Amino acid sequence: METFIQLTLVGLTTGTIYGIVALGFSIIYASSSILNFAQGDFVMVGGMTGALIYGTTQNYLLAALGALVAGVAIAGVVYFAAVKPLLARRASAIVIVMATLALAIVIEAVAQHLFGPSIRHLPPIVSGGSVQILGAAVGIQNLMVLAITIPLVVVLWLYLYRTRSGLDVRAVGVDRGAAELLGVRTRRITMGGFLVSGLLGALAGFLLTPILGATPTMGLSYSVTGFIAAVVGGIANPFAALAGGVVVGLLEVYVSGYISSSFTEVAVFLMLPIALLLRPDGFFVPKVARKR
Amino acid sequence: MRTSTKKVVLAAALAGLLLPLGACSAQSSADDGTSPIKVGVIGDFSAGSADMGVAMRQGVEMAADEFNADGGVDGREVELVFYDDEGDAQKATTGAQHLADREKVTAVLGNPNTGTAIATVKVTQARGVPQIVPIAQSPEVMEGDTEYTFRTSATNPMDIAVLVEYAKSQGWEKIGLLHDTSAYGLSGVDLIESQVAESGLDLVATERYEVGAVDLTPQALKLKNAGADAVVMWSLGADGARFALNTDGMGWDVPLLGGRGLLFNIFGELAGAAGEGTYATGGFDITKPEGAAFAEMMQDTFSTTDSIDFAVLGYDAASVLFDAMTRVGADGATDRDKVRDAIEETTDFPTVHGQEGASISFGPDDHEGASESAVVVVTYGPDGWSTN
Numbered sequence: 001m002e003t004f005i006q007l008t009l010v011g012l013t014t015g016t017i018y019g020i021v022a023l024g025f026s027i028i029y030a031s032s033s034i035l036n037f038a039q040g041d042f043v044m045v046g047g048m049t050g051a052l053i054y055g056t057t058q059n060y061l062l063a064a065l066g067a068l069v070a071g072v073a074i075a076g077v078v079y080f081a082a083v084k085p086l087l088a089r090r091a092s093a094i095v096i097v098m099a100t101l102a103l104a105i106v107i108e109a110v111a112q113h114l115f116g117p118s119i120r121h122l123p124p125i126v127s128g129g130s131v132q133i134l135g136a137a138v139g140i141q142n143l144m145v146l147a148i149t150i151p152l153v154v155v156l157w158l159y160l161y162r163t164r165s166g167l168d169v170r171a172v173g174v175d176r177g178a179a180e181l182l183g184v185r186t187r188r189i190t191m192g193g194f195l196v197s198g199l200l201g202a203l204a205g206f207l208l209t210p211i212l213g214a215t216p217t218m219g220l221s222y223s224v225t226g227f228i229a230a231v232v233g234g235i236a237n238p239f240a241a242l243a244g245g246v247v248v249g250l251l252e253v254y255v256s257g258y259i260s261s262s263f264t265e266v267a268v269f270l271m272l273p274i275a276l277l278l279r280p281d282g283f284f285v286p287k288v289a290r291k292r
Numbered sequence: 293m294r295t296s297t298k299k300v301v302l303a304a305a306l307a308g309l310l311l312p313l314g315a316c317s318a319q320s321s322a323d324d325g326t327s328p329i330k331v332g333v334i335g336d337f338s339a340g341s342a343d344m345g346v347a348m349r350q351g352v353e354m355a356a357d358e359f360n361a362d363g364g365v366d367g368r369e370v371e372l373v374f375y376d377d378e379g380d381a382q383k384a385t386t387g388a389q390h391l392a393d394r395e396k397v398t399a400v401l402g403n404p405n406t407g408t409a410i411a412t413v414k415v416t417q418a419r420g421v422p423q424i425v426p427i428a429q430s431p432e433v434m435e436g437d438t439e440y441t442f443r444t445s446a447t448n449p450m451d452i453a454v455l456v457e458y459a460k461s462q463g464w465e466k467i468g469l470l471h472d473t474s475a476y477g478l479s480g481v482d483l484i485e486s487q488v489a490e491s492g493l494d495l496v497a498t499e500r501y502e503v504g505a506v507d508l509t510p511q512a513l514k515l516k517n518a519g520a521d522a523v524v525m526w527s528l529g530a531d532g533a534r535f536a537l538n539t540d541g542m543g544w545d546v547p548l549l550g551g552r553g554l555l556f557n558i559f560g561e562l563a564g565a566a567g568e569g570t571y572a573t574g575g576f577d578i579t580k581p582e583g584a585a586f587a588e589m590m591q592d593t594f595s596t597t598d599s600i601d602f603a604v605l606g607y608d609a610a611s612v613l614f615d616a617m618t619r620v621g622a623d624g625a626t627d628r629d630k631v632r633d634a635i636e637e638t639t640d641f642p643t644v645h646g647q648e649g650a651s652i653s654f655g656p657d658d659h660e661g662a663s664e665s666a667v668v669v670v671t672y673g674p675d676g677w678s679t680n
Contacts, residue, residue: 003513003517006509006513006542007509007510007513010507010509010510013506013507014506014507017506112339112340116342117338117339117340117341117342118342118343118558119529119530119556119558120558121558121561121562127564129537129540129541129566130537130540130541137509137538137541137542137543138541139507139537139538139541142506142507208506210562211506211534211562212504212506212530212534212562213530213558213561213562215340217340218504221502221504252510253507253509253510256499256501256510256511256514257510257513257514261499261500261501261510261511261514262500264500264501264502265473265502
């Protein structure tokens, strides 16, 4: 039982981190039907910029602000350099996806030159390592990640489901053409999706750096895990995607803890075909909301 | 269009064939017995493992400056030619060709990484250029034809033997193994398994993770439940730090031991106090007088002693090479074959790295110069890694 509680707590915190990345994927998908494989690089840019600014100024708040600004800026670059011109030319979705992947490689290479290749770090927000919850240990910084991101997710939910302009965003996700005909400014919504997603990614990166360190090459693995989580949960619905992240996080720890850590990666990757076969729209998308 | 492309390709191919020939003839005629002796230094100076490559280069530079200040080989100075392989095997191959054919270096020092060292060794071996590998520890580097290849660093099997022996000396009998799924992590698994068995200890569980995994508590729980009384973690610095934090958080006070992958600054930055008491294999012992003197020299020259473990290995490899050249004498010091033979004759050359009295010896059948005395067990404390 103690093992179960310990594993579950770790899985929930890790899963929420994956969920934040999945959420970023999903916000962009919902507002543009584009899969953005530069998503993991928003995380990287947040972590690296934060660590760099903190390293030179020793000012935590400035580092956090810088990280968020850099995340939004890099998301803006992806949108204006690749997505907007391609959307204007009515390029197919696959072309745009490939463009984001190409940009991800460019961002990584530029980051290596700008930041240097070494792994960088940030001190945790509160020092002290970990706390005991129900007899199980959880890292304080892991809890800080949740404490800071979950309220933001709630705000995002309120915006999407309780405001008029949130309805516009969701309308674009369901049918871009129809929304456009009804006067929704779809391009502006797509741009907003990218910027919010850049902000969230950079925040996750900044909060993760005290746990993991930050390297210029860390982006891709977040893109992959975040993508799997988003598909498992339901990529068209940001909160289903977030739930998908939690499922992936729990799966990882249960497989590592009860079966063997040799199978962890296999199990996570297997989730993708299983989800696509059983519930292509995702496990957490309400049936009524699914298109036939 | 198509024919002209063909011509260009053909011309390029011909040029490629002829170039090495031209280079060979140039080399034998250029040497006047007084010009500087060119030595190639190749490693990752700018990409992911630059901490290690730059430190190696700094060590080589210190050795060369010292050697030239002492008059070089009867007045002939050594001139270093650097090539940045960015940790990439393809670039290492190009670099080795460039150093051997264009720069016409007499010998090559490098590469710090295993993958790039394997690539470079193939080139230098084919061209008959003596090469000393200062840092890369994997046995694979020396698995091919190694007539012209020498290694001055301890190998992975030596590190692991010392680590396991250390665990045994402390009375830890049930060993848990934790490793990542990168080339580095996997390289240690078989060696650790066989060494642990050989020394009569018990390997109770093996757990793995992907580099950068957010939390290693599940792995820690399994190792704890398997009854491990020490954990060997074949991990890189950041992940090793996370495991130290996770075991600390669980309240599991278990001794942790690792290889040189832990020796990066990030280990202490992330782990802080939770990392204290972690053991690792290293090459540098500051408690021996030569080590302390080296640290002072590095501080004076580069205003840093970061990654000194790798700097000292670069320094010793270069010193072995310069010693061999001195024995050849000014007339033949640029003759690759004579230098190769002289390196092979190196016997009991004292090194700055390693334990008190560690030395390098080569022989016709033995191009692995180091022994287990080149490995030092270091402990992480409030002031970083230091000798027990």
